[in-house]
Amino acid sequence: xxxxxxxxxxDYNTMPQGASPEQMQASVKRWMDWIGGIAAQNKLTDRGNxxxxxxxxxxxxxxxxxGPYTEIKECIVGYSIVKTTSIEEAAELAKGCPILAVGGxxxxxxxxxxx
Amino acid sequence: xxxxxxxxxxFRTEYRKIVSVLCKLFGIEHIEIAExxxxxxxxxxxxxxxxxxxxxxxxxxxxxxxxxxxxxxxNRNSLFAKKISKEINRHSATSEEIDIxxxxxxxxDSQLAMIFVVCHPCNPAEAQIGLALNLxxxxxxxxxxxxxxxxxxxxxxxxxxxKEKLRTEKIEIEQPTLAxxxxxxxxxxxxxxxxxxxxxxxxxxxxxxxxDICLEAMRLTYLLIENEQTNKPxxxxxxxxxxxxxxxxxxxxxxxxxxxxYQEQDTSxxxxxxxxxxxxxxNQASQGDKISKYHLEAGIAYxxxxxxxxxxxxxxxxxxxxxLLLIDYSPIxxxxxxxxxxxxxxxxxxxxxxxxxxxxxxHLYHSLLGELYTDFDNTKAISHLQDALALAKSTADKxxxxxxxxxxxxxxx
Numbered sequence: 026x027x028x029x030x031x032x033x034x035x036d037y038n039t040m041p042q043g044a045s046p047e048q049m050q051a052s053v054k055r056w057m058d059w060i061g062g063i064a065a066q067n068k069l070t071d072r073g074n075x076x077x078x079x080x081x082x083x084x085x086x087x088x089x090x091x092g093p094y095t096e097i098k099e100c101i102v103g104y105s106i107v108k109t110t111s112i113e114e115a116a117e118l119a120k121g122c123p124i125l126a127v128g129g130x131x132x133x134x135x136x137x138x139x140x
Numbered sequence: 141x142x143x144x145x146x147x148x149x150x151f152r153t154e155y156r157k158i159v160s161v162l163c164k165l166f167g168i169e170h171i172e173i174a175e176x177x178x179x180x181x182x183x184x185x186x187x188x189x190x191x192x193x194x195x196x197x198x199x200x201x202x203x204x205x206x207x208x209x210x211x212x213x214x215n216r217n218s219l220f221a222k223k224i225s226k227e228i229n230r231h232s233a234t235s236e237e238i239d240i241x242x243x244x245x246x247x248x249d250s251q252l253a254m255i256f257v258v259c260h261p262c263n264p265a266e267a268q269i270g271l272a273l274n275l276x277x278x279x280x281x282x283x284x285x286x287x288x289x290x291x292x293x294x295x296x297x298x299x300x301x302x303k304e305k306l307r308t309e310k311i312e313i314e315q316p317t318l319a320x321x322x323x324x325x326x327x328x329x330x331x332x333x334x335x336x337x338x339x340x341x342x343x344x345x346x347x348x349x350x351x352d353i354c355l356e357a358m359r360l361t362y363l364l365i366e367n368e369q370t371n372k373p374x375x376x377x378x379x380x381x382x383x384x385x386x387x388x389x390x391x392x393x394x395x396x397x398x399x400x401x402y403q404e405q406d407t408s409x410x411x412x413x414x415x416x417x418x419x420x421x422x423n424q425a426s427q428g429d430k431i432s433k434y435h436l437e438a439g440i441a442y443x444x445x446x447x448x449x450x451x452x453x454x455x456x457x458x459x460x461x462x463x464l465l466l467i468d469y470s471p472i473x474x475x476x477x478x479x480x481x482x483x484x485x486x487x488x489x490x491x492x493x494x495x496x497x498x499x500x501x502x503h504l505y506h507s508l509l510g511e512l513y514t515d516f517d518n519t520k521a522i523s524h525l526q527d528a529l530a531l532a533k534s535t536a537d538k539x540x541x542x543x544x545x546x547x548x549x550x551x552x553x
Contacts, residue, residue: 054455054459057459057462057463058462058481058485060462061461061463061465062493062496064465064466065469065473065474065477065478065493065496065497066497066498067469067474069465069466069469072466
C-alpha cells in the first residue's frame, strides 16, 4: 500500500455563496458520505483538512504577500491522504469527490515516504 | 442463599477485593502470596462453614480470617515482612503494625489501582482480558476457559505468563499520575470494551456466564466513573455504550444462547432502565471537547434503542458510522455503515458502495449484499446468500441464511 495525497482545487468564485443551513448540511453530508465510503474500504490514511480561503505567500526576498489570490481559477481548498496499491486506484477513489460537482478537480499525487 | 451457593457467590464478589488490597500492600511481584492467602481463607470457610454452619456475617468473617492469615504469614516470614513494611510504611517496624485495611474505600482504591496494573500494555490484549476476568472479576480459570471456548490448561498458562510479566516488569500498583492518566486510561478502556464484547458477542451458549461478563465489565467501568480522577468523558461514553447494548441483552438471545436479529427482537424485552442510564452517561460524556469511538458507538447504539424505522434515524446512524470509520476502521463497521447507507440513501447507492468493500471472505459481507439485492435482483441475491451460507460457521447463522434463500426463491416464482 502506498499513500496518495488528494488535493482538492476549485474556483472560490463559482462556489455557492450564502448557502442556507440546509444547503450547508447537504454539502457536509456529501463529503462525509464520500470520505466515509473510502474509509469503509479501509483506504483512508488521513481525512485531511479543508482550508479557509485567506492566507499568506512568503517569497524568497522576505516579502510576505496576501494570497494565494482566491480569484485565481484553481485554488487549493483542502486535502486528504488515501492508501491504495496504485495511483490508478487512488484516482478511481477520487471520482466520487463532491468537489467535482461544483466545477473543481482533484489532483492525485503519490507521497514519497523516503525523503 | 444456602451455603453451597453462598461460597461461590462470595468467591466471585470478595476474592478479587481481598486480593486487590493485599496486592497493593505487598506489590505485584508477590501476587502469588496474596492469591494463596485468599484461597486459603476460602478453603477454610468451606471446611468450617460446612461443619459449624454459616457465621453471622460471612463477608466480615472472610475479612477477619484473611487479615489473620496475612499477619500469620508475615510473622512466619519476617524477612518478607520487613521488606514490605519498609516499602509501604517506614514507620512500622513489626508486622503487627501493618494495617490490612479492608474498608470499602480502600477496597475501591485498591481495585481501581489494580485495573491499571491488569490493563498494562506490557501484556497482549488477550492476556489482559484474561487477567481482568481472573483478578478483577473473580472468575476461575475454568470459567474463563468456557468464555474463551478453550481449555483450562491454556487459560491457566496464559494467566501465569501474564502475572509473571507484571512481576518482571515491576509494574507499580498505583494510580497513574495526572500526566499519564489519559494514555493509561485509553488502554484500560480498550480492555474493558473488549471484556464487554467478549460477553456480548461470544459464540458461547452459556447465557448466564456471558451476562456476568458484561455486568463485570460495566462494574469496572463504573468504578472509573466513581473516581474523580478517572471520571472523564471517555469512560462515561463507554459505560453509555454498555448500557445501551445490554438493554437488549434479554431480547437478542434465545434460550439456546443464539442471536435473534435486531429486526426480529421482542422490543418489550428491551430494558428501559438501562436505556435511560445510557442516555444519562452519554450526556455526561458529551462534556469534553474530544470524541472517542465509544462516543460514536454509544450514539449508534442510542439510535438503535429507537424503534421507528425512519429515514432520519438512519441518516444519523450513517453519519456516526462515517465518523467512526474515519477514526477506527473495522470490517463490521464498514458493513454496518453500508447497511445504514442503504436505509438513508437507497439500495442502489449502497450496492455500488458495498461492492467496493470487497470483504469477500466474510459471510456477513455476502449476507449484506444478499439483503441489498433482494427485490432488486433476486438472482444475484441468492448467489450472494449461497456464498454467505458456505462461509457461515454457527448453526444459527446458517439457518437464518437458508431461510433468506428460500424467501428469495419464492420471490422468483
